[in-house]
Amino acid sequence: MVIEVEKRGHVTVVSVGGSVDGTTAGELTASLRGQVTGGNHRLVANLAGVDYTSSAGLRALLETVKEARQHGGDLRLAAVRPEVLRVLDLSGFTSILQVFPDVGSAVASFPA
């Protein structure tokens, strides 16, 4: 799994690559939690490089959403591939998470 973090104004973009599953979810959770505890509550997960997600991956995302929202922020998803989007959709994630076609629009969705 590849995780890269960059700041875009007041939003933190976490770009993830590879498979988000039971063998990698811990690493992703730690990275996202690190951002939230470090005060970066406005997060965009760029999932353009994610080709697979399992239930463990979904739980990692949900955990971060809860923590970010508890701090007044949010985790928003960008550039989700169709095969991953199908799983997000089936598991109800698209009804509770904001999903954007690209990173730019996800970043712009946060108020200035």
Next chain:
Amino acid sequence: MSVSEGTGGRGSRRIALVIGAGSVKCAAALGLQKVLDREGIGVDLVVGCSGGSIYATFIALGIDVQTAEEITRRLWTSELTKRRHYLSLLRAILPQIFPFRESFGLVDDRLILDRLQIAFGKRTFEDARIPLYLTATDFHNGEQVVFSSGKLVDAIRASIAIPYVFQPWTIDGRLFIDGFLTDPMPVGVAIKHGANVIVTLGFESAYQRRTTSVLRFAFQLSSIMSNNLLRANYAFHNLAHHAEILPIIPQFRESIHLFDTHKIPYVIEEGERAAEQQLPYLRRLLEAPP
């Protein structure tokens, strides 16, 4: 060759297959079975619901893919719905003369029963090589019922008692209707029986393009409810438990109708393709330390 019972040496991993409702689309399970056979991945338990109960039973009994495909072609044809259950019709439209009864179903079920008897005979759950669980719904209280003992034909007939089409099925004085009414993809049964790696094969019901009859209207309502139930239950099981759930979601480019048995080879092919997409992760998961 057939899916083998759980392999040793993978620590605390306990693999379940859950084959959900989906009529003839459930034959995609044979594609999944092919992949598991080829890769030598054994499973510890099998769960089936509605149409999926037939394929779960094939797998649990150790019936190979080719034989299962041949049985399916003979079992699941459009003739099944040709003979109407006229008394049910009369009970629906003239209840003052023919009092309505809860054993309502528009199709005479003798043919499906005969065919299930030919396919599974007097075999019971105890004949299964892999522990098998089939789900139905208690007609009177709406609860999910999980069969794990008794005659396979009885449990399958209860599990496929499609509302309005086949009459509910009585076992030991209890009336059962299709398992999809409580959970179209019963992942919870696998979790309850200790599975922590759950391979699921499930389908959303197709919506009617045109609602031209009362029956189609009823089917449309049923599809809306079952699809929402599928998503709600799937979300809950994904997020509320520690189990890893690997969804196999075949993408059918062609529309598959209830009795499109001529499309079974295509359905199996798509099941195989979808299963292969999950394979890299399934392998990694089984190789990783528990």
